[in-house]
Amino acid sequence: MFGLAKSRRLRGALAGTVGVGLVLGAAACSSSSDSSDDDTASAASIDCAPYKTFGDLKGKTVSVYTGIVTPEDKAYKDSYKPFEDCTGVTIKYEGDKSFETQILVRAKAGNPPDLAIVPQPGLLKQLVATGKAVAAPAEVSANVDKFWGADWKAYGTVDGKFYAAPSGASVKSLVWYSPSEFKDAGYTVPTTLDELKTLTDKMVADKKKPWCAGIASGEATGWPLTDWMEDFMLRLSGPETYDKWVNHDIPFNGPDSTAALDAVGAYLKNPAYVNGGLGDVKSIATTTFQEAGLPILDGTCSLHRMASFYAANFPAGTKVAEDGDVFAFYLPGKDATSKPVLGGGEFNLAFADRPEVKAFQTYLSTDTWANIKAQASQGWISANKGLDTSKVSNPIDKLSADLLQNPSTTFRFDGSDQMPAAVGSNAIFKQMTNWITGQDTKTTVDNVEKAWPAK
Amino acid sequence: MLTADTNAGKIGLMIAAILLFAAVVGIILFIATLFRGRLADRFTAYIYLAPTLIMLAVGLVYPGVRTIYQSFFNAAGDAFIGLGNYETIFTDSEQLTVLRNTVIWVVLTPFVATAIGMLYAILVDKTKFESFAKALVFLPMAISFVGASIIWSFVYAYRPDQANVKQIGLLNQVVVWLGGTPQQWLLTDWLNTFLLIVVLIWIQAGFAMTVLSAAIKAIPEDIIEAARLDGVGPWGMFRFVTLPAIRPAVVVVLTTIAIGTLKVFDIVRTMTGGQFNTSVIANEFYSQSFRSDNQGLGAALAVLLFILVIPIVVYNIRQLKQSEAL
Numbered sequence: 001m002f003g004l005a006k007s008r009r010l011r012g013a014l015a016g017t018v019g020v021g022l023v024l025g026a027a028a029c030s031s032s033s034d035s036s037d038d039d040t041a042s043a044a045s046i047d048c049a050p051y052k053t054f055g056d057l058k059g060k061t062v063s064v065y066t067g068i069v070t071p072e073d074k075a076y077k078d079s080y081k082p083f084e085d086c087t088g089v090t091i092k093y094e095g096d097k098s099f100e101t102q103i104l105v106r107a108k109a110g111n112p113p114d115l116a117i118v119p120q121p122g123l124l125k126q127l128v129a130t131g132k133a134v135a136a137p138a139e140v141s142a143n144v145d146k147f148w149g150a151d152w153k154a155y156g157t158v159d160g161k162f163y164a165a166p167s168g169a170s171v172k173s174l175v176w177y178s179p180s181e182f183k184d185a186g187y188t189v190p191t192t193l194d195e196l197k198t199l200t201d202k203m204v205a206d207k208k209k210p211w212c213a214g215i216a217s218g219e220a221t222g223w224p225l226t227d228w229m230e231d232f233m234l235r236l237s238g239p240e241t242y243d244k245w246v247n248h249d250i251p252f253n254g255p256d257s258t259a260a261l262d263a264v265g266a267y268l269k270n271p272a273y274v275n276g277g278l279g280d281v282k283s284i285a286t287t288t289f290q291e292a293g294l295p296i297l298d299g300t301c302s303l304h305r306m307a308s309f310y311a312a313n314f315p316a317g318t319k320v321a322e323d324g325d326v327f328a329f330y331l332p333g334k335d336a337t338s339k340p341v342l343g344g345g346e347f348n349l350a351f352a353d354r355p356e357v358k359a360f361q362t363y364l365s366t367d368t369w370a371n372i373k374a375q376a377s378q379g380w381i382s383a384n385k386g387l388d389t390s391k392v393s394n395p396i397d398k399l400s401a402d403l404l405q406n407p408s409t410t411f412r413f414d415g416s417d418q419m420p421a422a423v424g425s426n427a428i429f430k431q432m433t434n435w436i437t438g439q440d441t442k443t444t445v446d447n448v449e450k451a452w453p454a455k
Numbered sequence: 456m457l458t459a460d461t462n463a464g465k466i467g468l469m470i471a472a473i474l475l476f477a478a479v480v481g482i483i484l485f486i487a488t489l490f491r492g493r494l495a496d497r498f499t500a501y502i503y504l505a506p507t508l509i510m511l512a513v514g515l516v517y518p519g520v521r522t523i524y525q526s527f528f529n530a531a532g533d534a535f536i537g538l539g540n541y542e543t544i545f546t547d548s549e550q551l552t553v554l555r556n557t558v559i560w561v562v563l564t565p566f567v568a569t570a571i572g573m574l575y576a577i578l579v580d581k582t583k584f585e586s587f588a589k590a591l592v593f594l595p596m597a598i599s600f601v602g603a604s605i606i607w608s609f610v611y612a613y614r615p616d617q618a619n620v621k622q623i624g625l626l627n628q629v630v631v632w633l634g635g636t637p638q639q640w641l642l643t644d645w646l647n648t649f650l651l652i653v654v655l656i657w658i659q660a661g662f663a664m665t666v667l668s669a670a671i672k673a674i675p676e677d678i679i680e681a682a683r684l685d686g687v688g689p690w691g692m693f694r695f696v697t698l699p700a701i702r703p704a705v706v707v708v709l710t711t712i713a714i715g716t717l718k719v720f721d722i723v724r725t726m727t728g729g730q731f732n733t734s735v736i737a738n739e740f741y742s743q744s745f746r747s748d749n750q751g752l753g754a755a756l757a758v759l760l761f762i763l764v765i766p767i768v769v770y771n772i773r774q775l776k777q778s779e780a781l
Contacts, residue, residue: 101745126748219728219742279615279639285731286613286639300617421748422530430549433730437642453530453749 050368051086058088060356065106065113066346067099075377082372083363089356100425107132112351115360117167119346120417121155122424127349128158134350137358140165143365147384155413156347164347165365168373169383171400172227172307172342172414174328178296179321189329191336193235200273203302209276212301213268213284214292215433222429224289225436226416227342228268228305233260234340235333239410246415248452252423253445261441268436276301285437296326305331307344308400312379321395328396330403341403344414345383383411420453427451479506519761525754532750540755552732553739556648557763560655560719560735565712568656569705572663576671577693589668593661600658600721607654608726611640644732651733654722659715663708670704671697703774710771717764736760 068076073095080091094113096102100123106112107130118124127133136144136156144153144165156164175196182189185206190196203210215224234242237256244250245257267273268284275283277300278292290313295301297318304310308328311320319325333340348364350357363369367386374380374392381392381401389401403409416424427448435444483502490498529536544550572592579588595603612624616636622628627637641647674697682696698705720737727733729742736756744753 104745104748219724219746221728221730275615277615277617277620279613279617282639282642283613283615285642421746426742426747430730437731 048082048086050366051083051363054083054087054359054363055355056088057356057359060088060354061090061092062115062357062360063092063094063113064115064117065094065096065099065103066117067096067119068117068346069095069097072377072380075373075380078376079369079373083360083369087356087359089360091360103127104130107351114350114352114354114357116349116351117346118164118349119344120424121347121413122418122421124156124164124347124349125158126421128163132351133163134353135161135163136165136350136361137353139358139362140365143362147365147367147370147386149383149385149411151411151413152345152383155345155418164349165361166383167346167348167364168380169345169400169404170308170343170381171403172344173231173331173340173403174306174308174310174400175331176293176296176304176306176310176326176328177302178299178325179323179327180325181299181302190332192332193334196332200267200303204272208302209272209274209300210302211267211274212276212278212292212295212304213274214278214287214289215284215436216286216288220425220429221285222432223416224292224306225264225268225432226428227307227414228264229260229432230412230415231305231331231340231342232263233257233415234342234410234412235338236260236263239340239412242412242415246418248419252449252452253442257445258441261435261445265435265441282437285433293326308381308396309379311394311396324395328399330399337408339403339406339409341409341411342414343383343404343411344417422453423448423451522754522757522761525750526758528751528754530747530749530751536751540752541759543752544755544759550739553734553736556733557717557735559648560652560716561713561763563649563652564655564659564716564719565709567652568659568712569663569667569708571656571660572665572708573667573705575660576664576668577697580668580671589664592664595658596661596665598658600719601725603654603658604722604725607650607657611650611726613637613639641727641733642731647727647731647733651722651726654726655716655719659712663712666704666708667701670701674700703777706774707771710767710774713767714764714771717760717767736763 064076066073066076073093077091077093080093083089084091099116100119103112103116103118103123104126107127110132112132116127118127141162144156144162148166152166153162156162156166177189181187185203187199187202190199200210213224213228215222217223230242233245233256236259237245241250241256245252245254250256269281271281274281275287277295277298278284278287284292289306293301293304293306293310293313294315296304297314310328314320314326321327330339330341348361350361367384370382370384370387371391374382374387374397378394379397381387381397381404383404385405387401387405389398389405392398392401404411416428418424419428428451431439431444431447431451434447435441483506487499487502525532526540527535527537529539544554575588575592579585582588598606609623610625611627612622613627614620614622614624614637622631622637624637626640630637640650678696678700679692682692687695718737719735720741723729723733723735723738724741729735729738734742737760740753740756740760743749743756747753
């Protein structure tokens with residue numbers, strides 16, 4: 001009797017064992033890619049001379065964790081190849097769409113990658129605050145001094161200590177348009193904010209809805225509006241006030257901030273100006289940012305303010321060039337002489353100081369890597385001054401790179417990316433969304449100010 | 456050491472995990488057989504319970520206590536602020552909207568889903584096409600919340616009222632056919648919460664229908680016959696025979712759906728991301744903890760959710776026990 005019961009129990013236990021095993025097996029199958037299994041046929045053609053300084057790193061591994069996933073990850077892996085082939089190191093690249101939340105979890109749990117590609121200075125600060133990040137080695141610091149402006153180095157610096165070298169960059173102060181429409185209707189690219197307004201009114205007189213916009217982006221809905229506001233803040237109040245505003249040395253509900261948001265409202269909350277091909281003002285809230293610029297191709301919208309990376313959103317076969325189907329012009333400054341540029345970028349933050357990690361960090365901060373990466377990818381540039389813009393083939397990348405390297409340009413990093421997370425990735429998005437669906441400017445800036453965490 | 460770098464490594468890891476698990480179970484079984492005598496049964500029971508208790512302690516009790524502890528701290532988790540986070544939840548206008556929405560969800564979803572499920576179960580009971588009709592309502596149960604949300608996002612989709620622009624959303628197309636202008640359904644406060652609730656009802660009605668239909672079929676035939684002989688009409692039959700007989704099942708369905716509704720997260724997150732005043736506690740908890748990096752407030756919201764679920768769970772268990780006793 002007992003024996004029977006026991007064997008039944010055993011059988012049950014075994015069934016459970018197999019079940020759990022299957023689940024574990026399935027979990028183990030989740031992806032983790034290894035760039036070393038790509039073909040190595042090109043190894044012979046690489047000139048290994050520039051990599052001699054990194055020494056022999058055979059058998060060593062560096063793990064990279066990032067939010068950059070397919071298809072953009074391929075160019076990253078390809079750009080690591082020469083370094084891997086010449087030093088013998090293996091770079092383990094792991095792309096994860098929920099990088100921004102997971103990297104914090106991993107850092108806090110003591111399980112960080114060797115290197116993280118961090119897209120926001122605000123997140124960088126949070127990561128440094130976990131105490132797990134390590135400062136950049138002297139070689140990286142020297143390279144950044146050599147190849148980047150002081151402003152870029154400052155974004156990778158926390159409390160006076162330099163941590164992360166810049167990686168890629170994107171230009172946000174761009175307005176997409178149809179070159180053929182401009183040619184046919186006799187429009188010219190504006191060079192001041194006043195001209196932009198005149199151009200818009202001219203389009204309205206031609207019975208057009210000039211602007212199209214969309215801010216829907218899942219839980220980050222609202223972010224394109226923060227870019228609009230930052231662009232106008234930078235133009236109307238100047239870079240110094242902009243910095244104070246971002247660092248909260250002046251309140252978010254101050255006069256400068258209110259004026260900037262009202263200036264955005266003059267475009268986006270004006271029913272005569274928006275939302276070309278997409279609906280009324282409120283439709284901005286429900287249109288995804290990916291779809292928002294597409295009406296330019298249909299001729300139902302003429303102007304769309306969006307970053308350089310938007311080029312990838314046009315359907316395959318669309319010619320993105322000055323003489324093509326769509327192109328972008330620089331969102332002009334208040335006058336023709338000032339050239340403020342709003343942009344974004346990524347930073348390489350290390351969590352380990354093993355020699356191979358240091359070497360890899362150093363490699364990523366060189367002009368060698370910037371040029372290899374730019375040639376391997378579509379729609380990628382860097383603010384690295386060693387980047388040879390004549391070799392950038394894509395017209396929109398060339399425009400962006402030229403803007404970034406132009407000495408008269410005043411570059412400023414995306415403000416909401418630098419604000420504390422409670423504001424920069426939550427309150428400001430929500431309030432901007434409420435603003436576009438009817439909330440007034442004062443309530444909006446007051447609510448964002450209220451959400452600012454006490455220091 | 457085994458790593459999950461290669462396929463062979465992964466399979467090796469899997470086999471190692473299975474062997475490890477089998478070994479642990481084997482050791483427990485072995486220890487259990489060592490006890491003899493009067494107290495053997497009791498010891499055996501404790502030993503079998505031990506792994507569960509240990510896992511509950513590590514996986515449930517510890518995180519639970521830690522979350523409650525964290526809820527008394529500030530955003531960074533380094534300064535004690537007492538009930539500050541709870542004060543925020545009950546005074547901040549945005550958090551009050553979250554509470555309001557949660558109440559609407561919890562009050563509406565279980566009752567409407569159960570009512571629809573029950574009505575449907577009674578209507579199709581003993582008809583010729585019963586199994587087919589039941590399958591139709593049960594199908595949404597097989598769809599994940601995120602999948603259902605995407606389907607319904609298309610139902611509510613909006614395209615402007617312009618020449619050459621065609622509606623792609625079912626609801627707006629119906630409105631246009633009836634001569635109306637398309638609406639942005641998910642933007643309007645209050646209405647949007649109800650439209651999101653429809654999605655959960657669509658999923659849960661099938662569950663209610665299945666359980667209640669089984670309960671209805673279990674009503675003894677002689678009771679129904681006796682009632683018929685007494686000349687009870689259809690309403691009386693439902694009110695005095697069916698409903699009392701299936702009451703335990705109704706309670707289980709109601710409470711199960713209510714608990715699920717309190718935890719609703721996927722639908723809100725997928726369809727509106729909590730924008731336009733549609734956020735609920737579970738969604739707000741996530742966005743405070745992980746987007747805003749406000750650990751304290753996030754923990755407080757989680758604790759609140761926990762407290763709200765407790766009475767329903769207790770009621771559910773008591774009802775289950777009562778119905779088992781019957």
